[in-house]
Amino acid sequence: MSNKNVVDAVRTTFAVLKALVELDGAGVTRLANRLQIPKSTIHNHLTTLREDGWIVKDRHDQYHVGFRFVDVSYHAKRRLRIYDMVKREVNELAEESGEMALFTVEEHGMGVCLHRKLGPNAIETPLYVGYRSTLHHTAVGKAILAFLPEERVEEIIERRGLEPETEHTITDRGELYAELEEIRETGVAYNHQETITGLVGVGVPIKRQNGSVVGAISIIGPTSRMGTERLDEYLTMIQRSVNVIEINSTTV
Amino acid sequence: MSNKNVVDAVRTTFAVLKALVELDGAGVTRLANRLQIPKSTIHNHLTTLREDGWIVKDRHDQYHVGFRFVDVSYHAKRRLRIYDMVKREVNELAEESGEMALFTVEEHGMGVCLHRKLGPNAIETPLYVGYRSTLHHTAVGKAILAFLPEERVEEIIERRGLEPETEHTITDRGELYAELEEIRETGVAYNHQETITGLVGVGVPIKRQNGSVVGAISIIGPTSRMGTERLDEYLTMIQRSVNVIEINSTTV
DNA sequence: GGCGGTCGTTCAGTCACAATGAACAGACAC
DNA sequence: GTGTCTGTTCATTGTGACTGAACGACCGCC
The missing domain is CATH 1.10.10.10 (Winged helix-like DNA-binding domain superfamily/Winged helix DNA-binding domain)
Known part of the structure; x- marks a missing residue:
C-alpha cells in the first residue's frame, strides 16, 4: 500500500x-x-x-x-506574475461579451480555473475559482494540451484518462491528437458541447516568450447565443487580450 | 515537545x-x-x-x-452562507466611497480578510484576501471582539497578545475593554491610525439572529480624505449594507 | 425519567514506519 | 579536472502513530 x-x-x-x-x-x-x-x-x-x-x-x-487556506490560496496564485493582468483582461472580456470568461492553468495533469468573471448575461455553471477538471473536454484544456510537450500530453492522458462528459466528448486518443494538431496550427481551441450539452466555448492559450504555455483564456456560453459569427467575434476579443498579456509579460 | x-x-x-x-x-x-x-x-x-x-x-x-489550495479556499469560503451577499455589498461600498472596503471574520483568535474591493481612489495597503492579523488594532477586529463572549475575548488576548503596530495601537487591556464597551453601545468601531500611521477606518459588525457575530465590514482610507463628516457618511453607508445583509440572512 | 443509542474523547500497549545520516549522483562555476 | 553546491536514495533504529476498548456526555424516545 x-x-x-x-x-x-x-x-x-x-x-x-x-x-x-x-x-x-x-x-x-x-x-x-x-x-x-x-x-x-x-x-x-x-x-x-x-x-x-x-x-x-x-x-x-x-x-x-x-480560512487559513484562503491565505495559502492567495500565495499560490501570486506565484503567477501575469495573474493581475489576466484578471483585468478576463473581466473586460466578460463585460464586453456578456458571457462567462475564465482563465485556467494546468497542474498535475488537471485544469484549474484561477479566475472567472460572469458577464451580464452569463449562464450558471458549476465552474468556480479553484475548480479542477480534466483537460481533454474543455476549450482551455485543449488549448493548453496543444502546446505542452508531446510526452507530457501522453503522460497526462495516461494518468487522467479520456472520460466522456457528454456524447460529444472526445474519447479517442487519435482523434484528440488530430484536434490538438489543428489547434497548434490555428491557435484556437473550441468546446462544442463536450463538457455540458448546450454549452460551447472558445479558448486561446497564453504562452511565454520561449513558447511554453502558461494557461488559457476562454469565453463560454449557450449554443443558442453562440453561433459561428459570434464565436469569431469573441475569438478576436480573446486574441487581443492574450496579445496584451503576452506583450506586457515580456517586459516584466 | x-x-x-x-x-x-x-x-x-x-x-x-x-x-x-x-x-x-x-x-x-x-x-x-x-x-x-x-x-x-x-x-x-x-x-x-x-x-x-x-x-x-x-x-x-x-x-x-x-493551486489545489485554491479549491480548498473556495470551499472554506462557501461555508459562509452570507458570503455572496456580503461580497456584493462590499463591492458597492468600495464603488460608492471610492476607498477600500473589506469583509473580515474571526478564526482562531485572528482576523481573516475574506473579501476586499478597491474603489477608484483606494490606497495601496498590504491587505489581501486571506490576510490574517490580530484583532485589537483594526476597525473590523474591534467590531468583532466587542460582540464575542467575554471569556472568548480574554482567551484571544491571552493567546494573541496586544502587540503595538503604531504609536496609536491600544496595548492596555483596560483601555481596550473600555473601547469595546463603547462599541457595544454605539455599534461602530473605528481605527484611528492604530494599524498603519495615516490610515483610518470605520467598521460595523454583522450579527446573526441570535446576536452572535459573524464578521465585520469596514471602509479604510487615508486621514487626508477621511475627516469626521466623511467618516459619518461612510458609516451610514456601511450600516445600510449590514442591514441588508442581516435582514436577508434571516430569511434563508 | 430511565434507557438505548448516538456522539466525541481518552489512554496505554505495540509494532509499523517516520526520522535519520551517510553515501550517491547530477549540475554548475571556475 | 576539481570543488561545491544541489536533490535523491537507502538501510537502520527508536519513537511515536495507530489502534481498540473503555469512558462519559449528550439527545431523543418511549
Whole structure:
C-alpha cells in the first residue's frame, strides 16, 4: 500500500481534509466511516490540524476546513506574475461579451480555473475559482494540451484518462491528437458541447516568450447565443487580450 | 515537545507548507536549514505532498504550494452562507466611497480578510484576501471582539497578545475593554491610525439572529480624505449594507 | 425519567514506519 | 579536472502513530 519515501500520516491528514471539503464539514465518526480509519486516529489528526489552526470545530462538533487556506490560496496564485493582468483582461472580456470568461492553468495533469468573471448575461455553471477538471473536454484544456510537450500530453492522458462528459466528448486518443494538431496550427481551441450539452466555448492559450504555455483564456456560453459569427467575434476579443498579456509579460 | 494525541508528522508537513508560502517557493536544502530538520525528512514530506497533488516542483527544483489550495479556499469560503451577499455589498461600498472596503471574520483568535474591493481612489495597503492579523488594532477586529463572549475575548488576548503596530495601537487591556464597551453601545468601531500611521477606518459588525457575530465590514482610507463628516457618511453607508445583509440572512 | 443509542474523547500497549545520516549522483562555476 | 553546491536514495533504529476498548456526555424516545 505505502510507497517508499513517503509519509503515510501526511496522506491520512490530507485525506481527512479532502473529505471535510467533500462532505462540507463532518464529525469524527462520519469521517472514520468514510475513510475506513479508526475513530481515534481521525481524532488525533483533527486535533493536530485544529491546534495548528488549519481547521475549525463548530458548536455542533462538526469540523470544517478553515480560512487559513484562503491565505495559502492567495500565495499560490501570486506565484503567477501575469495573474493581475489576466484578471483585468478576463473581466473586460466578460463585460464586453456578456458571457462567462475564465482563465485556467494546468497542474498535475488537471485544469484549474484561477479566475472567472460572469458577464451580464452569463449562464450558471458549476465552474468556480479553484475548480479542477480534466483537460481533454474543455476549450482551455485543449488549448493548453496543444502546446505542452508531446510526452507530457501522453503522460497526462495516461494518468487522467479520456472520460466522456457528454456524447460529444472526445474519447479517442487519435482523434484528440488530430484536434490538438489543428489547434497548434490555428491557435484556437473550441468546446462544442463536450463538457455540458448546450454549452460551447472558445479558448486561446497564453504562452511565454520561449513558447511554453502558461494557461488559457476562454469565453463560454449557450449554443443558442453562440453561433459561428459570434464565436469569431469573441475569438478576436480573446486574441487581443492574450496579445496584451503576452506583450506586457515580456517586459516584466 | 510533542503534545499528546497529536500527529507530529502532520505538524512537520504544515511547517513545510508554511515555509513554502513564506519563502515564495524553496528547495530541499533551504527548507531543511530554515526548519532545522534533516534534508531527507524534508524530502520525504515534499515527495508525499507532490504525489498527492498539493505542491509542485518547477524546472529549477524549487517547490511551490499548488493551486489545489485554491479549491480548498473556495470551499472554506462557501461555508459562509452570507458570503455572496456580503461580497456584493462590499463591492458597492468600495464603488460608492471610492476607498477600500473589506469583509473580515474571526478564526482562531485572528482576523481573516475574506473579501476586499478597491474603489477608484483606494490606497495601496498590504491587505489581501486571506490576510490574517490580530484583532485589537483594526476597525473590523474591534467590531468583532466587542460582540464575542467575554471569556472568548480574554482567551484571544491571552493567546494573541496586544502587540503595538503604531504609536496609536491600544496595548492596555483596560483601555481596550473600555473601547469595546463603547462599541457595544454605539455599534461602530473605528481605527484611528492604530494599524498603519495615516490610515483610518470605520467598521460595523454583522450579527446573526441570535446576536452572535459573524464578521465585520469596514471602509479604510487615508486621514487626508477621511475627516469626521466623511467618516459619518461612510458609516451610514456601511450600516445600510449590514442591514441588508442581516435582514436577508434571516430569511434563508 | 430511565434507557438505548448516538456522539466525541481518552489512554496505554505495540509494532509499523517516520526520522535519520551517510553515501550517491547530477549540475554548475571556475 | 576539481570543488561545491544541489536533490535523491537507502538501510537502520527508536519513537511515536495507530489502534481498540473503555469512558462519559449528550439527545431523543418511549
